[in-house]
Amino acid sequence: MSSVTDPSADTLVVLSRRNVADGVVSLELGPRPGEPPLPHWEPGAHIDVVLPTGVTRQYSLCGPTDDTTRWRVAVLYEPDGRGGSRWIHDNVREGGELRVRGPRNNFPLRPAARYRFIGGGIGITPLLPMIAEAEAEGADWSLLHGGRTRSSMAFLSELECYGERVTVRPQDEYGLLDLAAFLGDPDPSELVYCCGPAGLIDAVEAHCASRPAGSLHVERFAAVAQGDSTDGTAEQPVEVELRASGVTLTVPPELSVLKALEKAGVTVLSSCEEGICGSCETAVLEGEVDHRDSLLTDDERAANDTMLICVSRARGGRLVLDL
Structure with a gap:
């Protein structure tokens, strides 16, 4: 930490x-x-x-x-x-x-003609400035905001000025959010932004599975459970070369790459150590990454030029990092 x-x-x-x-x-x-x-x-x-x-x-x-x-x-x-x-x-x-x-910023607002915002509890916080920008740009947008109770939902008074664009649905009054009704049929001009607890994000991802790639953007509070190696093989030691530092070390199965670097006296910024905040993101020069984070997009993972060293490891046993 x-x-x-x-x-x-x-x-x-x-x-x-x-x-x-x-x-x-x-x-x-x-x-x-x-x-x-x-x-x-x-x-x-x-x-x-x-x-x-x-x-x-x-x-x-x-x-x-x-x-x-x-x-x-x-x-x-x-x-x-x-x-x-x-x-x-x-x-x-x-x-x-x-x-x-x-x-x-790991959760940027991309340009679109239409937005659907979904907030759960404290997950409304990153959506507030997004809504303000969408409104200023004249985009078509709407918000579905849920929480346990109305009194547990922050900043409701700030959302009142947007009128019918905002739908507030406390769970004790309405039950679970009606995502199907809010999202409707897929629209290629529309982007969906969601932040909230894992259960909400999982449900939104399921509802958006048929939408075009890149239509859904989420920010999680907790990492998605990955288990050990994402290809199902047993954990193996990883050889990591730090090209700029001229250091090569072996990361044992019981340590993350981040912890092994810290143990070797190499300082790297870090925070969550769960693969969700992005502070330890590191450029990869060689080797294939076994991505285990909950942050990078599929395209970013496929590019294989960056990794979150707090959780991700290597396929093939060796990595060269730009450190």
């Missing part, structure tokens, strides 16, 4: 903290007085929040993209998580400081 000594992390001031739903706090972060404005970002971007505990967590930016004075994130309290959200809820206050990296 990354630590607070990470030189790539910047210190930002907590400008505000608000409770925006049951178990959800909204934080606005800005530069210290006298420091440069925040960098520009695009809808779908997130930042890494590097906590004093050494834990790093990713949160989607969900405020106006043109505001360089502050970034807004929302943090859901997860009692069964690994402690990041608990620390933020218990310790972060207005006037305090947080160390962050980014922004980085």
Whole structure:
């Protein structure tokens, strides 16, 4: 995990903290007085929040993209998580400081004439700036937003201004989201964007299976279970050459490539260590990758020129990385 000594992390001031739903706090972060404005970002971007505990967590930016004075994130309290959200809820206050990296965008909004947005719970956060951009561009769009209860769904008041384009369906009032009715028949001019819990994303993927490749874009909170080797063979040692460093090492079956590099004293940015955030993405110069991430597209995997070294390994036992 990354630590607070990470030189790539910047210190930002907590400008505000608000409770925006049951178990959800909204934080606005800005530069210290006298420091440069925040960098520009695009809808779908997130930042890494590097906590004093050494834990790093990713949160989607969900405020106006043109505001360089502050970034807004929302943090859901997860009692069964690994402690990041608990620390933020218990310790972060207005006037305090947080160390962050980014922004980085693994979930960009592609140009389209028509969008269908589907948000589940806190998964509404990356969709908010996407909706604002779609509206500004004059695109045809609609949102289906679900959650456990209405009181658990953040930013509902901000969505009211869009009128009938937004359909809010708390589960305790309506049951499961009616994806078939919302998505309708496949439309080649339409892109579908979904963020939320694994069950929702799996259901949306099933409904969109007959749509053209590239029509569906999702962002997951947790990695898809991959097992061991994706080709069903037993785990094998991997020889990894770091071309720029002039180092070659053997990664044993019980270690990830990332952990083996760290053990050898090679520093690589990392965060989730589950193959979902993209911070450890590394260029591949030679060798065939056994992709086990939940981030790269099928086309990116087929290109075989990048990998997430926290989870992916090699087919054939050898890789050359641009490190």
